[in-house]
Amino acid sequence: MISEKANRIFEQAIENYHLFDSIDCPYNNPYASHTLDYLLYKKCWIDTMQWHMEDEVRDPDIDPVVxxxxxxxxxxSNQLRTDTVELIDNYFLRHFSHVIPQNDARVNTESPAWALDRLSILCLKIYHMRQETQKINASPQHVTSCMEKLMVLLRQHEDLSRSIDELLDDIRKGKKYMKVYKQMKMYNDATLNPVLYAARK
Structure with missing residues (x-):
């Protein structure tokens, strides 16, 4: 089951990041660069770094320049995340390239890699919500509220994991087929963002 592998790797990446708990900590991907495992670890590492960047930028007293x-x-980071998701989808496209879709096969609302993207983020939510339930100095109300949220996240995690496995199984059997659209983000592209291409004149 791909979800079992993905969850194990996502949890590994999150734990490894928090050994340092620093956005600029060393990145050492333990998997061979040509493997799906490598891409899954990289994907979750990017998400984990970005999670903490998002915390920093929400400081109400932050210097505007910072x-x-x-x-x-x-x-x-968002661009790197998108690029990595697309590499994961390319892996699945190659993996299922021999499958002939059934005549009534349907395309899914999202690709396998974007579903795995949501799973990676969900693993981060679970990790940090669990931390909130374990705070020594937290009020009982805070702990109770976070425990309730954690239970919802865990149910969501179970459902999403199962759905990913079912999607990949349907693709393998030809019941569904992959149709991947590149994100084509415009804001980072100097030829598409009007502010960027105006600055080049």
Missing amino acids: GLEWKRRIDD
């Missing part, structure tokens, strides 16, 4: 620097780092 806030802009974080915003630009978040933009760069």
